[in-house]
Amino acid sequence: MIVPIVFLVISVAGFILSGLPLSFLFNEMVFRLSRNLILVMSLIIPVITGMGLNFGIVLGAMAGQIGLIFIINYGFGDIGGILIAVLVSTPIAILFGYLVGKVLNKAKGKEMITSMILGFFANGIYQLVFIVLAGRLIPIKNADMLMSTGTGLKNTIDLNIIRKSLDNLFFAKFTSFPIVTLIVSALLFVGLYFLLKTKLGQEMRAVGQSMHIAGVSGINVDRTRIIAIVISTVLAAWGQIVYLQNMGTLSTYTNHEQVGLFAVASLLIGGASVEKASWKEALIGTFLFHLLFIVSPLAGQNLMGNAQIGEYFRVFIAYGVIGLALLLHAWEKSKAKTQLSDI
Amino acid sequence: MDIKKIYRKIGFPRLIISAFLLLLLIVAAALNIPMSGVWQDIFTRFGMNAILVLAMVPSIQSGIGINFNLPLGVIFGLIGALISMEFGLTGWASFFVAIGIAVPLAIIAGYFYGQMLNRIKGQEMTVGNYFGYSIVSFMCIFWLVAPFKNPEMTWAMGGSGLRVTLSMESTMGGVLDNALRADVYPQWVPQWLENFLEIVPLGLLLTFAIFATIIWIFSKSKLGTSMKVAGSSEAFATSNGINVDKHRILGIILSTVLAAIGIIVYSQSFGFVQLYNAPLYVALPAAASILIGGASLRKAKIIHVIIGTFLFQGLLVVALPVINILSEGSMAEIIRIVISNGIILYALTRKEGEAA
Numbered sequence: 001m002i003v004p005i006v007f008l009v010i011s012v013a014g015f016i017l018s019g020l021p022l023s024f025l026f027n028e029m030v031f032r033l034s035r036n037l038i039l040v041m042s043l044i045i046p047v048i049t050g051m052g053l054n055f056g057i058v059l060g061a062m063a064g065q066i067g068l069i070f071i072i073n074y075g076f077g078d079i080g081g082i083l084i085a086v087l088v089s090t091p092i093a094i095l096f097g098y099l100v101g102k103v104l105n106k107a108k109g110k111e112m113i114t115s116m117i118l119g120f121f122a123n124g125i126y127q128l129v130f131i132v133l134a135g136r137l138i139p140i141k142n143a144d145m146l147m148s149t150g151t152g153l154k155n156t157i158d159l160n161i162i163r164k165s166l167d168n169l170f171f172a173k174f175t176s177f178p179i180v181t182l183i184v185s186a187l188l189f190v191g192l193y194f195l196l197k198t199k200l201g202q203e204m205r206a207v208g209q210s211m212h213i214a215g216v217s218g219i220n221v222d223r224t225r226i227i228a229i230v231i232s233t234v235l236a237a238w239g240q241i242v243y244l245q246n247m248g249t250l251s252t253y254t255n256h257e258q259v260g261l262f263a264v265a266s267l268l269i270g271g272a273s274v275e276k277a278s279w280k281e282a283l284i285g286t287f288l289f290h291l292l293f294i295v296s297p298l299a300g301q302n303l304m305g306n307a308q309i310g311e312y313f314r315v316f317i318a319y320g321v322i323g324l325a326l327l328l329h330a331w332e333k334s335k336a337k338t339q340l341s342d343i
Numbered sequence: 344m345d346i347k348k349i350y351r352k353i354g355f356p357r358l359i360i361s362a363f364l365l366l367l368l369i370v371a372a373a374l375n376i377p378m379s380g381v382w383q384d385i386f387t388r389f390g391m392n393a394i395l396v397l398a399m400v401p402s403i404q405s406g407i408g409i410n411f412n413l414p415l416g417v418i419f420g421l422i423g424a425l426i427s428m429e430f431g432l433t434g435w436a437s438f439f440v441a442i443g444i445a446v447p448l449a450i451i452a453g454y455f456y457g458q459m460l461n462r463i464k465g466q467e468m469t470v471g472n473y474f475g476y477s478i479v480s481f482m483c484i485f486w487l488v489a490p491f492k493n494p495e496m497t498w499a500m501g502g503s504g505l506r507v508t509l510s511m512e513s514t515m516g517g518v519l520d521n522a523l524r525a526d527v528y529p530q531w532v533p534q535w536l537e538n539f540l541e542i543v544p545l546g547l548l549l550t551f552a553i554f555a556t557i558i559w560i561f562s563k564s565k566l567g568t569s570m571k572v573a574g575s576s577e578a579f580a581t582s583n584g585i586n587v588d589k590h591r592i593l594g595i596i597l598s599t600v601l602a603a604i605g606i607i608v609y610s611q612s613f614g615f616v617q618l619y620n621a622p623l624y625v626a627l628p629a630a631a632s633i634l635i636g637g638a639s640l641r642k643a644k645i646i647h648v649i650i651g652t653f654l655f656q657g658l659l660v661v662a663l664p665v666i667n668i669l670s671e672g673s674m675a676e677i678i679r680i681v682i683s684n685g686i687i688l689y690a691l692t693r694k695e696g697e698a699a
Contacts, residue, residue, distance in 0.1 A: 109465065110468065113411075113472060114688065114692070117684050117687050118684075118688060120680065120684040121681065121684035124677055124685075127673070127677045128677050131677065308487060308504075309488070312484045313484060316480040319473060319477040320481070322473045323474045323476065323477040326466065326470045327470050330462075330465070333463075333466075334464055335462075
């Protein structure tokens with residue numbers, strides 16, 4: 001529990017330095033939690049299955065964005081549009097997840113670095129499809145989405161027709177808070193909880209404990225690992241749709257890039273490790289990471305007279321936290337190894 | 344030797360990439376793109392990047408795998424270059440002072456980094472990657488607050504904090520590239536040699552040759568051989584009385600030092616020092632280059648560096664003008680992303696020791 005406490009102290013100090021009003025902070029935090037929780041949650045299952053932090057959720061985020069590009073192209077708005085986006089992106093995410101799982105099964109023990117490089121690689125393919133092929137091979141009906149040359153999607157696409165249509169569903173008359181989004185996130189968390197109680201969940205945990213023992217006791221290890229990644233990728237796709245309907249604009253070529261980094265950093269700040277993660281860490285971590293995100297530029301401005309320092313500081317925190325967590329984990333593991341051989 | 348054997352010797356990725364490069368060269372010729380410019384670019388970019396790729400060799404040989412923490416060495420190389428620029432040195436003095444400052448710092452950093460890696464065997468690549476990212480983002484803060492005073496290096500407004508790119512034109516820009524070139528060549532130099540020297544940055548390539556030879560001689564020496572043994576099998580090395588941890592530290596120190604020298608050579612040829620997020624983009628192309636050249640996560644030779652850097656940089660140089668004519672400019676960048684990450688993925692999913 002030491003990691004979350006340290007970050008809580010840093011965040012509170014930053015909050016005092018930033019001089020932000022509490023009500024503003026509260027509003028901002030509710031929205032940030034609602035739009036990031038599902039993305040962070042998508043990391044939990046691969047951790048339990050022993051595959052470490054799945055940086056491959058970048059592919060899930062891409063699938064979500066493909067769903068959104070689809071509905072904007074055909075002009076499906078409101079909550080119906082979001083449902084269609086979910087329906088379109090889910091099979092794509094399942095396919096991506098299957099492919100990621102296949103690749104990761106070939107790189108056992110190096111899953112994290114492989115999933116990260118896989119994210120970069122997929123980014124290249126994504127750009128190929130939407131810069132070069134869109135408008136040529138892929139018909140785009142909505143000319144507003146294309147660059148002036150007629151090929152390639154614009155850098156930013158307006159999502160106004162679905163903006164906040166999930167957030168404001170049903171409760172818009174009473175409050176501006178994203179009640180439905182929070183309910184959906186909570187339901188997914190409950191679903192995850194029950195999934196882990198099922199036979200499949202038990203198998204995942206067994207594979208996470210030891211692939212060898214799980215294999216000997218009759219569990220299909222490779223299949224279980226692929227299922228874990230598929231679930232993670234699908235959740236990431238949904239998470240990205242929820243995130244973007246709140247933001248209201250899609251940065252076509254950059255929105256998915258940071259997803260892996262920020263989600264992983266959030267989970268780790270919450271006290272999770274490469275081998276252990278649950279909904280508690282996801283919730284606490286998302287809260288603390290975004291608290292730090294809001295206060296650090298202003299704190300940097302007030303403390304050092306330069307907002308840029310705060311900006312760099314939070315990037316440093318994101319990378320540093322991941323680096324430190326991975327370092328400590330690997331260290332513990334190798335210490336355990338030497339102790340065994342000493343006996 | 345039958346075809347299958349030759350095929351296996353060359354390897355699938357190199358075959359594809361060479362064929363692609365050849366195709367691009369033919370298309371370039373067909374499109375009347377001036378070839379002397381293309382060759383000049385290929386040789387210059389080869390010389391710029393080759394030492395950074397060479398930095399992967401000791402780390403792979405000592406068993407650490409791809410050194411994704413190349414930014415660590417790069418940072419100290421940059422600090423060396425910045426300090427020599429702050430003093431207002433020019434030409435060769437500037438270059439050697441930069442290296443003189445960078446190398447000891449890189450040795451110290453490499454030593455401590457190696458100590459760390461010895462505690463996390465098996466996870467070096469993942470941890471190294473994020474360690475590198477953290478250092479680069481931490482140094483972003485350092486560049487902002489660093490006490491550099493030279494007005495050519497700091498932001499014009501406010502007078503503090505380093506600029507994102509610093510011109511080296513008045514300091515060490517091109518000292519190596521132009522080492523064997525002259526404004527007016529003496530009488531005895533024949534015309535073909537003059538043309539050759541204008542196209543090929545011989546000084547830059549000789550610099551790489553010197554470092555490559557040093558690494559090659561080292562790997563043939565007793566110390567280098569025992570480092571390779573330590574890298575290939577820990578148990579075997581220990582039973583032969585080789586201190587594995589010490590040799591791994593040696594490997595990572597060499598790698599870090601080469602990265603520091605590599606970025607200075609790169610910057611002087613490029614003509615600019617790039618700060619802030621730029622060091623983030625050093626490790627992946629270098630890793631891709633050596634893997635394209637035929638190295639694996641466990642085995643690397645100098646020849647892999649030469650072949651890989653030539654193929655990778657050649658592809659980038661030729662692809663750019665060809666694709667600019669045939670399609671829009673971003674295509675060249677996309678090809679770079681797909682090829683460099685594709686080859687790293689390919690290597691990561693091979694079984695241990697199998698060449699990429």
